[in-house]
Amino acid sequence: MPKKISRIRYIEAIIFSLWITLKNLFRSPVTVLYPQEKRDIPERWRAGTFALTTDRESGEENCIGCKLCELICPSDIIIVEFEKHSGRGWAKRFYLDLQACIQCELCVQVCPTDAIVMLRGMAEPVTNREDLILDKGKLMSNEKLYEAAWATGIKLQTLHEPKKSVAES
Amino acid sequence: MIVINGIIQGAILLGAILGIVAYLTWLERKFSARMQSRVGPYLVGRPHGWLQPIADGLKLISKEDITPSKADSLLFNLAPGWVVVVSLLGFAFLPLTANWVLANLDVGLLYFTAIGSLIVIGIFLAGWSSNNKYALLSSVRSAAQIVAYEIPLLFSLLVPAILSGSLNFMDIIKAQNDLWFIAYPVIGQISFIIFLLAALAESNRMPFDLSEAESELIAGFNIEYSGMKFAYFYLGEYAHLLAVSLLVSILFFGGPLGPILPGGLWIGIKTVLVFLSILWIRWSFLRVRIDQLMMLNWKILTPVSLLNLLLAGLWVTLNF
Amino acid sequence: MEGNSDERIIEREFGELALNMGPQHPSTHGVFRLQLYLRGETVTKVTPHIGYLHRGVEKLSETLDYDMLPPVFERDDYLSPTANSLAYVLAVERLAGFEVTRRASYLRVLTAELQRVASHLVAIGTFGLDLGGSMGGGATLFLYCFRDRERILDLMETLTGTRFHTNMNQIGGVRYDVYPGFDSEVLSTVKYLVNQVNEYRSILEGNPIFLERTKDVGIVTQELAKEVGASGPVLRATGIPYDLRKNKPYCSYDEFNFEIPIGTIGDVFDRYLVRIKEISESISIVTQVLEGLPEGSINTRKPLKRATLLKPPKGAEAYAAVESPRGELGFFILSDGTSKPYRIKIRSPSFSNIALIPEIIPGHLVADAVAILGSLDPVFGDVDR
Numbered sequence: 053m054p055k056k057i058s059r060i061r062y063i064e065a066i067i068f069s070l071w072i073t074l075k076n077l078f079r080s081p082v083t084v085l086y087p088q089e090k091r092d093i094p095e096r097w098r099a100g101t102f103a104l105t106t107d108r109e110s111g112e113e114n115c116i117g118c119k120l121c122e123l124i125c126p127s128d129i130i131i132v133e134f135e136k137h138s139g140r141g142w143a144k145r146f147y148l149d150l151q152a153c154i155q156c157e158l159c160v161q162v163c164p165t166d167a168i169v170m171l172r173g174m175a176e177p178v179t180n181r182e183d184l185i186l187d188k189g190k191l192m193s194n195e196k197l198y199e200a201a202w203a204t205g206i207k208l209q210t211l212h213e214p215k216k217s218v219a220e221s
Numbered sequence: 222m223i224v225i226n227g228i229i230q231g232a233i234l235l236g237a238i239l240g241i242v243a244y245l246t247w248l249e250r251k252f253s254a255r256m257q258s259r260v261g262p263y264l265v266g267r268p269h270g271w272l273q274p275i276a277d278g279l280k281l282i283s284k285e286d287i288t289p290s291k292a293d294s295l296l297f298n299l300a301p302g303w304v305v306v307v308s309l310l311g312f313a314f315l316p317l318t319a320n321w322v323l324a325n326l327d328v329g330l331l332y333f334t335a336i337g338s339l340i341v342i343g344i345f346l347a348g349w350s351s352n353n354k355y356a357l358l359s360s361v362r363s364a365a366q367i368v369a370y371e372i373p374l375l376f377s378l379l380v381p382a383i384l385s386g387s388l389n390f391m392d393i394i395k396a397q398n399d400l401w402f403i404a405y406p407v408i409g410q411i412s413f414i415i416f417l418l419a420a421l422a423e424s425n426r427m428p429f430d431l432s433e434a435e436s437e438l439i440a441g442f443n444i445e446y447s448g449m450k451f452a453y454f455y456l457g458e459y460a461h462l463l464a465v466s467l468l469v470s471i472l473f474f475g476g477p478l479g480p481i482l483p484g485g486l487w488i489g490i491k492t493v494l495v496f497l498s499i500l501w502i503r504w505s506f507l508r509v510r511i512d513q514l515m516m517l518n519w520k521i522l523t524p525v526s527l528l529n530l531l532l533a534g535l536w537v538t539l540n541f
Numbered sequence: 542m543e544g545n546s547d548e549r550i551i552e553r554e555f556g557e558l559a560l561n562m563g564p565q566h567p568s569t570h571g572v573f574r575l576q577l578y579l580r581g582e583t584v585t586k587v588t589p590h591i592g593y594l595h596r597g598v599e600k601l602s603e604t605l606d607y608d609m610l611p612p613v614f615e616r617d618d619y620l621s622p623t624a625n626s627l628a629y630v631l632a633v634e635r636l637a638g639f640e641v642t643r644r645a646s647y648l649r650v651l652t653a654e655l656q657r658v659a660s661h662l663v664a665i666g667t668f669g670l671d672l673g674g675s676m677g678g679g680a681t682l683f684l685y686c687f688r689d690r691e692r693i694l695d696l697m698e699t700l701t702g703t704r705f706h707t708n709m710n711q712i713g714g715v716r717y718d719v720y721p722g723f724d725s726e727v728l729s730t731v732k733y734l735v736n737q738v739n740e741y742r743s744i745l746e747g748n749p750i751f752l753e754r755t756k757d758v759g760i761v762t763q764e765l766a767k768e769v770g771a772s773g774p775v776l777r778a779t780g781i782p783y784d785l786r787k788n789k790p791y792c793s794y795d796e797f798n799f800e801i802p803i804g805t806i807g808d809v810f811d812r813y814l815v816r817i818k819e820i821s822e823s824i825s826i827v828t829q830v831l832e833g834l835p836e837g838s839i840n841t842r843k844p845l846k847r848a849t850l851l852k853p854p855k856g857a858e859a860y861a862a863v864e865s866p867r868g869e870l871g872f873f874i875l876s877d878g879t880s881k882p883y884r885i886k887i888r889s890p891s892f893s894n895i896a897l898i899p900e901i902i903p904g905h906l907v908a909d910a911v912a913i914l915g916s917l918d919p920v921f922g923d924v925d926r
C-alpha cells in the first residue's frame with residue numbers, strides 16, 4: 053500500500069488507542085471491594101459447603117446410609133458407615149473431606165432422599181486443616197448456615213427423566 | 222557564606238524532590254488503575270491509599286541485602302548509587318520559578334544533556350556485574366538504545382536554543398513571553414514530538430522499554446537486585462522522568478509564565494500534566510522490537526530532526 | 542557463568558549463548574521449559590522440554606467408572622472445560638449406543654460456544670501481555686479482555702451454579718436446563734461483547750507497533766502444518782479450510798449457519814485475526830441456538846442411580862473428536878466389558894501444535910519467540926495431561 057496513506061492511518065490508529073484509554077479513565081471501575089461490598093449470589097449458586105438435611109415434618113434425618121454417594125465420588129472423599137434400627141437404615145458415621153472435593157455435584161445427583169445438599173453461600177475460610185474434614189455433626193449443623201442450592205437430588209432426577217410426551221420444557 | 226547557603230538550599234531541594242518522586246509512584250498506580258477499570262492502592266490509608274509509598278519504602282528497607290557470590294561486588298553495589306546520583310543531579314540546573322535556580326549556568330541546556338547521558342553507564346554496570354545472562358542481554362540492548370537516541374534528543378533540544386538565542390534557561394523562559402515555543406507553526410510541534418519520543422527512549426519507558434521487558438527478560442538489568450538497591454533504581458527512573466517533564470514544560474510550554482497564579486504553581490501544574498501524558502502513552506501502547514527501534518531512530522527520527530533544525534535556522538534568519 | 546556442562550561445551554564450541562526460558566517465566570503460558578541457543582539476539586536453535594504438569598489422567602481413568610469421569614476430564618484443557626467433557630461424552634455415547642435429544646445437543650452447543658469465546662478472550666489478552674509487557678499497553682488489553690470474560694462467566698454462573706468447571710455434560714444429555722429469563726441475559730451480554738470486539742479490532746489492527754511485531758513473523762506453511770498435525774486456528778491461518786464443525790459435524794452443528802475464518806500466510810497476525818473473527822462467529826451461533834431451542838427432555842438415560850449400570854460390550858472401541866478452541870480434541874475409548882474403561886487415549890491439540898516450535902522459531906529474535914509462542918496458544922494442562 054502506498055506509504056502516504058498508510059502513515060495517515062497509522063496516526064489515526066495511534067490517536068484512537070489513546071482515546072480508548074482516556075475514555076476508560078472516566079468510567080467507574082468494575083472492582084467489587086470485597087469484603088466491604090459483596091456481590092449478589094445468583095439463584096443456582098452451589099459452591100458453599102455441604103449439609104445433611106432433616107425431614108421438614110418429622111424432624112428425622114433424611115440419610116438412609118445407602119452409600120450411593122460414596123460409590124460415585126471421583127475423588128473418594130466420602131466415608132459412610134451403615135446401621136439399621138427402628139425399621140430403616142441410618143448413617144452411623146459420615147465423613148466428608150473438603151480438601152479434595154472438586155465440586156462436581158455427582159453425590160447430590162444420586163442421592164435418593166435429598167439428604168446431602170450443597171449450600172448456596174460462600175465457602176468460609178478456616179485456619180486449620182482439621183476443620184476441613186466434616187463429620188456428621190458438623191454436616192447436620194451446616195444446614196442452618198445457608199439455604200440449600202437450587203439443585204437437589206430429587207429435583208435433578210425429575211429434570212433428567214426422559215419425557216414420554218413433548219409436554220413442558 | 223554563599224557556599225553554606227547553596228548547601229542548605231540544595232539539601233532542601235533534594236528532600237523535596239525525593240518526597241515528590243515517592244508520591245509520583247502513587248500517582249502512576251492510581252492513574253493506570255483508573256485507565257484499566259480498576260481501583261489502585263486502596264487499603265493503606267483509606268480511602269485512596271495515600272500511605273502506600275511509605276508502606277512500600279518501609280518494606281523495601283527491611284529486606285535482606287543480597288549480593289550474589291559470583292557477581293562483581295564493587296560494580297554491583299556501585300550501579301544503583303550511580304543511577305540515583307546522576308538522575309538527581311539534573312535538578313540542580315532547572316529553574317523552578319521565574320527567577321530562582323539553584324545553579325545558574327550559562328550552558329544549562331547542554332549540561333542537562335551531558336548529565337542525562339551518564340545514566341547508561343549505571344545501567345550497563347548493573348547488567349554486566351550481575352553475572353546473569355538475562356541481565357547481560359538487557360543491558361547491551363539498553364546501551365545501544367540510549368546511545369542511539371541521544372542524537373535526535375540533542376537536535377530537537379537545539380531548536381528552543383536557536384529560537385531564544387542562548388543556552389541559559391532563564392533566557393529561554395524570558396523569550397517565551399509572547400508565544401510559547403510549542404505554538405510556533407511547524408518547528409515547535411515537530412521538535413516537541415521528537416523530543417518526547419527521544420526522552421521516552423532515553424529513560425527506558427514504554428513503548429521503548431526493551432531493557433526491562435518483563436515478558437521476555439524478566440526485569441532485565443535489575444533481575445538480581447532486591448531490597449533497597451532495587452528501590453534506588455526505581456527512584457532514579459522516576460526522578461529522571463520528573464526532570465524530563467520539568468524540562469519539557471520549561472522549554473516548550475513556557476515554564477513559570479502564566480496569567481494569574483504565581484510562577485511556581487504554574488510550573489507545577491504543567492509538569493504534572495506532562496508527566497500524566499507520559500503515563501498515558503505508557504499504558505496504551507505495546508512494545509517495539511529492538512531492530513524496529515533502531516530503524517525508527519536512524520531512518521526516521523534523525524533525518525527529520527536535522528530537517529527541523531534547518532527550518533528553525535531559516536525561521537530565525539528570515540524573521541528576526 | 543554457571544550452567545550444566547553441555548551448555549558450557551556449546552558456548553565454547555559454537556560461540557552461542559544458551560538461555561533457559563525456564564519453567565518459571567512470565568510468558569510461557571504455563572510450565573514449559575524452552576532452551577534457546579542465541580547468537581547475539583537471533584535464535585539459532587530451540588529445544589522444548591515438557592512434562593511439568595503431567596498428572597496421569599489417562600491412567601487414573603482406568604480406575605473410575607464411566608459416569609464419574611466427565612468432571613475429571615474437564616480439568617485437562619482448563620481454559621475451555623466443556624470441550625473436554627463433550628468429547629468424552631460423545632465417545633461414550635458412540636461406544637454404548639445412546640441417542641441424544643435435540644434439546645440436549647443445542648444446550649451442549651450453547652455452553653461450548655460460550656466457552657470458546659471466553660477462551661479466545663484469554664488468548665488475546667495474554668497475547669497482549671506477551672507483546673507489551675506486564676506494565677504497559679499489554680496489561681491494559683489484558684484487563685479489558687478479562688473484564689469482558691467475567692460477563693460470560695456470570696452467565697455460566699446463573700445457569701449452572703459454578704463459574705468454570707460446570708460439569709454440564711453427562712452421558713446421555715446435559716445436566717441443567719435453561720430458566721425463563723435466560724434469553725434476555727444472554728442477548729444483552731452478546732450485544733456488549735459485539736461492541737467490545739469491534740473496539741479491540743479497531744485498536745489493534747491499525748496500530749503500527751502491533752502490525753510490525755506480528756506481520757511476517759512465525760510463518761507456518763501448509764505443508765509444515767499438515768506434516769506436524771496442527772489443527773484449529775493454527776491450521777486455518779495457513780489457508781486450509783478444515784474445521785470439525787463443518788467437515789465432520791457432530792452434535793447438531795449442521796443446523797446452524799456460520800462461516801469459518803481462514804488466513805492467508807500463516808503468520809502471527811493471521812492467527813490473531815482468525816481467533817478474533819471466530820469470536821464473532823461464535824456469538825452468532827449462540828443467538829441462533831437461543832432462537833431455535835426445541836422442546837423436549839434434556840437427558841435420555843434413566844436418572845443416575847448407580848454408576849455401574851453402564852457396561853459397554855467387550856472389545857468395543859470408539860473415537861470422537863470435537864473442535865476445541867485449540868484444535869481437534871479427540872477421545873479414544875476401549876472397553877473390556879466391565880464398568881471401568883480399559884484404556885482412554887486423548888488426542889490433545891496443543892501437543893501437536895507445539896511441535897511447530899523447533900521448526901519456526903530459529904531465525905527470529907528473542908522478542909519474536911515470545912510472540913510466536915503466544916500466538917500458538919498452548920495450554921499445558923492439555924499438553925501434559
